Amino acid sequence: MxxxxxxxxxxxxxxxxxxxxxxxxxxxxxxxxxxxxxxxxxxxxxxxxxxxxxxxxxxxxxxxxxxxxxxxxxxxxENTIPKQVEGSHKLEIIWTVVPIILVLILAVPTVAATFILAxxxxxxxxxxxxxxxxxxxxxxxxxxxxxxxxxxxxxxxxxxxxxxxxxxxxxxxxxxxxxxxxxxxxxxxxxxxxxxxxxxxxxxxxxxxxxxxxxxxxxxxxxxxxxxxxxxxxxxxxLSPEDFDNWVTAMQEAEAEPEPQNDLAARGEEVFGEQGCIGCHAVSPAQGAGISQGPNLATLGERSRVAGILDYKGDEEQHEAYIKEWIRDADRLKPGNTMGGYNEDDLSDEDLDALTEYLMGLKVYSE
Amino acid sequence: MSTVVQKKGFFPVLWDYLTTVDHKKIAILYLISGGFFFLVGGLEAMVIRIQLAVPDSNFVSAGLYNEILTMHGTTMIFLAAMPLLFAFMNAVVPLQIGARDVAFPFLNSLGFWLFFFGGIFLNLSWFLGGAPDAGWTSYASLSLASEGHGIDFYVLGLQISGAGTLIAGINFLVTIINMRAPGMTYMRMPLFTWSTFVASALILFAFPPLTVGLFLMLFDRMFGANFFDHTMGGNTIIWEHLFWIFGHPEVYILILPAFGIFSEIFATFSRKRLFGYSAMVFATVLIGFLGFMVWVHHMFTVGLGPTANAIFAVATMAIAVPTGVKIFNWMLTMWGGSIKFTTPMLYAVAFIPSFVAGGVTGVMLAVAAADYQYHDTYFVVAHFHYVIIGGVVLGLLAGTHFYWPKMFGTMLNETLGKVTFWLFLIGFHLTFFIQHFLGLMGMPRRIWKYLPNQGLEVGNAISTVGAFFMAAGVLVLIYNIIITQVRNERVGNDPWGDGRTLEWAIASPPPFYNFKQLPLVRGLDPYWIEKMEGNDRMTPAEPIGDIHMPNNSFIPFVMSLGLFIAAFGAMYQVDWRASDGAEYGWAIPVLVIGMLITIGSMAVRSLKDDHGYHVHKEDLEKDDEEGGRL
The missing domain is CATH 2.60.40.420 (Cupredoxins -  blue copper proteins)
Known part of the structure; x- marks a missing residue:
């Protein structure tokens, strides 16, 4: 055919x-x-x-x-007067029927795929x-x-x-x-x-x-x-299915209150409470689903980006710098976000260092 | 009476335009204000393209960017494209059907002033605390969350100008049904008249859903209603339906008159009757009809389910068929003709491939399952700019060059016209073709910035370069308009030499009463028929007699001004209530005063008889001897 x-x-x-x-x-x-x-x-x-x-x-x-x-x-x-043709029924039928056929060829897989995907x-x-x-x-x-x-x-x-x-x-x-x-x-x-x-x-x-x-x-x-x-x-x-199962196990077994790695991080944990971060951010992978006002931070230390956009390319120092930049200047990095920034009056540089240390230590799977 | 007006100062001319009910002067008002808003919208577009020229750009701030993108879309659709089309409809349609004016000259003026004040109100938002920022679609959850008065300006401004549009649409329907010259049957009407007729019918049915949606939004935002607040039992999807039930036909309201302009141009400059006239008429009506059956294709990702998506997908594809019929008939009009590449014809010729490109991506978007990928990306941005610029704006530019002599009695410079054409066409394809790919490469629409290393840099840079070409083209056009009007070289009835329809049978610009004697129409392209039989003018269908004319009126201006004032009151009473009456105490009085002005002027209009006046037979005959300038 x-x-x-x-x-x-x-x-x-x-x-x-x-x-x-x-x-x-x-x-x-x-x-x-x-x-x-x-x-x-x-x-x-x-x-x-x-x-x-x-x-x-x-x-x-x-x-x-x-x-x-x-x-x-x-x-x-210049002076030719073309023949004033009215039209052609044959041509009109051709360029009506052929597009209809083309549309039908397209319509069948469209409808099929729409239902399959649903x-x-x-x-x-x-x-x-x-x-x-x-x-x-x-x-x-x-x-x-x-x-x-x-x-x-x-x-x-x-x-x-x-x-x-x-x-x-x-x-x-x-x-x-x-x-x-x-x-x-x-x-x-x-x-x-x-x-x-x-x-x-x-x-x-x-x-x-x-x-x-x-x-x-x-x-x-x-x-x-x-x-x-x-x-x-x-x-x-x-992740491959096996790795995914491991990740799930690690997430399920993660502690409700992650243990700070060192003294600085321990101070950071206090800051996290004092500043009220904890009011919006959960730090356990079991908490806050569907209700929390801010992202769950249980895996913050192993996220691929800070705030979903800042790429530290695996560099730990850069990672820390971005976390600090975000806390200080969230409003500039993502205008109109609901967290807002914390300036020196809200949060001293020492506390920021401690807080960052604590946050960097929030890891579940890569430990 | 403003009949004998030859040499006048600035203020008498201004007063004449403020009070005019003459369709030709209203056309000029639409052209000037639509052109002004086109420049404003274009400026906003340039800011968008400059912002996106490089990754991670901070040329404008995030909030301001959202205001600009919203105002660009809203301005271009409601305040530029529609009024510019109304300009040509007003200038040409009454002439094409051999009428002395539209059916309701007073309403014609009212429609213009409502549009004008609505547009001004909307744009004042820039100076009064910020423009709307929820996109031209103003989806309910975001627009209810939007702070400040931006969305209020959008709702009230569009409500006022929308009323103007509805009035204009009804006016054209009645005009075309009732005021055709003897012999001008429906199937002898020029295609531009036909497409105006169908577009007006679409306005009649499409604008009420918008009005309803805007009213619900207005009550939600200003009077504490909860139609769209889901926490109070409202539903935001209702807004999407209402908006698109209006919004899709709106696209056809824009494109059909442009199709009409192109149909006239193809026939004129091919010196050939439009091929398949009846098929063209039928296709126009069918497109208008199907236009109401497809709105859900804007909502494929909303989650309405596969059945709704599949039905609307197939319905959308169906529109390709009548549109294809039109494309082939245009090409066959040129086939066997004698094509003269004037500026309008260049636009018409360029329109075919540009619009076909926009049309085929339209069919691609109709494939619901694939649309999940295209939706809300730059692919869609590319698509609708291809149909709106490639169709509507090319049509408007073509119409500007084509009808300029009929509206102003002067001819735009052809060389400059061609310069504009090439700059604009190249710029247009350069700007938007690449955007199809940007969308498929993962660039969502309406984004303030994109971060580097996502493969989006080159495409965006090219797109911005193209935008500058388009801007340059528009600047050349403005220069062209200025020098043409300064030189003021007058032209005759049929300056293109190949005119086919009635408007080319009378002077450029026509006398204020149009046809001294209504013409007798003996077929499609009546002027062409007469020319081919060696007649230099139309056969009159009536003896010379007195012509009944409407009086000028200032009432439409005042009526619209009242709504403009009331809108401020409606908006600031929110702050008055929020401050428990401590501030903005003037808001409610202003609302009341504004409404009183409008209602009062309506009462004056209703109670005071205005019978118009007559242009007498003797004056008409004398006018003829003096060269047709009464």
């Missing part, structure tokens, strides 16, 4: 396009370098629609170029003991930070989402102040975190692709939410 032939002819075009697009962007951020089956499905739809559209554009451009080259007045003569049956599946088999993460979006709660595991973290590779991860998302949108471009499309209702969807993190991105994907807020909307980033650490 003609259609079949057309498809085969398009194959080289398809490959070429995929090749060109895959050069675009960074593997940890780009939707053009899909790193999981959700993103892959969406990427395939992008390619399919692009191919159909390129075909349309080529047809249009051929007619277009011929008509503006061939029928210039300079060419047809399928949450696996989320409800339980084993013999009645425990849920799928991993579920409750995501709570707040003014410029993210909370990730694992309700079945009894642990909670913030800013760095930790997930196992090669299995579906289910997300329940909601916002606690204004509307945000939860997006990990390389792994799949976004879903809005509404204020009044929970949305649910799933993502799948591909192990091999995750390695290309150094097991760290960038997540973004995709809905305008205030001055620091642009800075409401989070990171996704991907």
């Amino acid at each position: 003609k259609n079949g032939l057309k498809k085969w002819r398009l194959l080289p075009l398809f490959t070429a396009l995929a090749f060109i697009l895959s050069g675009c962007g960074e593997p940890f951020l780009s939707a053009l370098q899909p790193a999981g089956e959700v993103a892959q499905m969406q990427y395939d739809l992008m390619l399919l629609s692009t191919i159909i559209m390129v075909v349309v554009i080529i047809v249009v451009m051929i007619i277009y170029v011929i008509s503006i080259v061939k029928f210039r007045r300079a060419k047809v003569g 399928d949450q049956t696996e989320m409800e599946a339980v084993d013999e003991e009645g425990n849920r088999t799928a991993l579920v993460v409750d995501v709570r979006a707040n003014l410029y930070w993210w909370e990730f709660n694992y309700p079945d595991l009894g642990i909670v973290t913030a800013q760095d989402l930790v997930v196992p590779t090669d299995q579906n991860v289910y997300f329940n998302v909601i916002a606690s102040d204004v509307k945000h949108s939860f997006w990990i471009p390389a792994v799949g499309g976004k879903i809005d975190t509404n204020v009044e209702n929970m949305n649910t969807f799933y993502l799948h993190f591909d192990g091999e692709k995750a390695q290309e991105a150094d097991n760290l994907f960038y997540g973004k807020c995709a809905e305008l939410c205030g001055p620091s909307h642009a800075l409401m980033d989070f990171k996704v650490q991907t």
Whole structure:
């Protein structure tokens, strides 16, 4: 059939396009370098629609170029009066029916994919003991930070989402102040975190692709939410299923009140209480899920970024410097955030050193 | 009576414009104020592009950036694109159908002044504590949380100017239904009239949802209601629905008249009748109809479920079909014609590939599952700038050059026009094409800054360079307008030489009563038909007689001014109540006074009979001998 032939002819075009697009962007951020089956499905739809559209554009451009080259007045003569054609039923039918067919070709996979991506049956599946088999993460979006709660595991973290590779991860998302949108471009499309209702969807993190991105994907807020909307980033650490189990165990066994490593840190712990930090920030991975006013700090010392944006590139000193900068000057780093900064009058330099020492020591998994 | 006005000073001219009910002068008012807001919106766009030129930039602060992006969108849609389209509708549609004015000249003036005061009110926010900062969509959770009066300016300003738009839409509907010249059947109406007709119908049905949404927001923000406050049982998603039930048809309200302008230009400069006229009319109506069935494609990621998403995805794709029909008919209009590349025609020719590019990304966005990736990224920013600039703004620029002689009696310089065209076109593609890729590479829209090392630097730098080309193009256009008006070289009825429709059959600019005798329309492109039969003018459909004209009126201005004043009272009474009456004691009185001014002027209008006046037969005949300048 003609259609079949057309498809085969398009194959080289398809490959070429995929090749060109895959050069675009960074593997940890780009939707053009899909790193999981959700993103892959969406990427395939992008390619399919692009191919159909390129075909349309080529047809249009051929007619277009011929008509503006061939029928210039300079060419047809200044005084020529063209024949006043009314139209053509045959042509009208052709360019109505052909686009309808093209749209139908696109509509079928669109509808199919829309329903596949909304399928949450696996989320409800339980084993013999009645425990849920799928991993579920409750995501709570707040003014410029993210909370990730694992309700079945009894642990909670913030800013760095930790997930196992090669299995579906289910997300329940909601916002606690204004509307945000939860997006990990390389792994799949976004879903809005509404204020009044929970949305649910799933993502799948591909192990091999995750390695290309150094097991760290960038997540973004995709809905305008205030001055620091642009800075409401989070990171996704991907672990192999075994490592993920180890991480869960470590998080579950972490102490409710982490032991300070030295005297300075012990002083820091006091400052943490005196300054009222503890009113908003939990330091145990078991506390504060769904209610705390600020991010859980249990794993602060091992987060990939400070405040989700400041990259210390593994340098301990830089890490400390950024934590101090954040405490002193949070308002400049993320305008409009709900913590605000603590200047020298609020917090002496000595106390800041102690506090930073304490915070740097808040680690669970890398110990 | 402002009939005999030849050489006048500044103030008489100003008074004439403040009180005019003549569709041609109202067109000029729309053109000037729409053009002014276009420059304001463009300036805001330049700040956005400068801010994003380099990573981690601090050219503007985060809060100010959100105000600028909000005002850029709001200004361009409501205060630039729509009024500029109304300018051409007012200038051309009554002439195209052979009418002496619109059906309700008083309402026409009222519509303009409501838009004008609404726009001024909205922009005064810059000087009174900060502009709105929740995006032009003003989603409810963020807009309710927004501090200060920015959102109040948005709600009240758009409410006032929206009323003006609704009035203008109704006016055009009635005009086109009732005031067509003898022989001007529906299927002989020029495409620009048809698209104005359909766009006006869309205004009639699309603006009420916006009005409702704005009222709910107004009560939430100013009078303590809780329609959108979820902690009190409200729901923010309702705002999204109301906004997009308006917002999607709004896009077609903008693009359809632009399609109309292009249809006229293609036919004129190809010296050929529009190919597939009836299919074009049908496609226009179908696009307008389908435009109401697709709003959820703006909300695919809200979580409405796969059934809703799938239905709206397929409905959205369906719009590609009538739009495609139009594109092919335009190309076939050129095919076999005799194409003259004047400035308007260059815009029309450039419009096809630009709009096709915007159209195909529209179909891509309709693929709901893939839209989860595109939504709220620079891909969407690229898409809607491709349709709005590639469609609407190119249409407006084409219309400016094409209809300038008819509106002002002078011809914009063609060389400068072409310079503007090339600068603007190159700048436009340079700015926005790369943004498709930025979006797919992970850049969300409406971001104040992006951090380095995310692969977004090069694309953004290119985009900013393009924006400067566009700005340069606009500056050349302004220069062109100034020198053209200073030189003031008058042109005749049909300066392009290939005019086909009725507006080219009368003087440029037309006398204030338009047609001395209503023309007899004998087919599509009536002036062309007469020209082909060797006639230099239309066959009259009536003997010369007295012409009934409306009187000028200052009432529309005062009526709109009253609402403008009342809006300040409505806004500051919030502070008055917040301070327990200690401050802003003037707020409620101002609200009352403003409303009284409006209601009072409505009463005057209703109670005082104004029968207008007649231009007498003898004066018309004398006018003819003096060269048509009464």
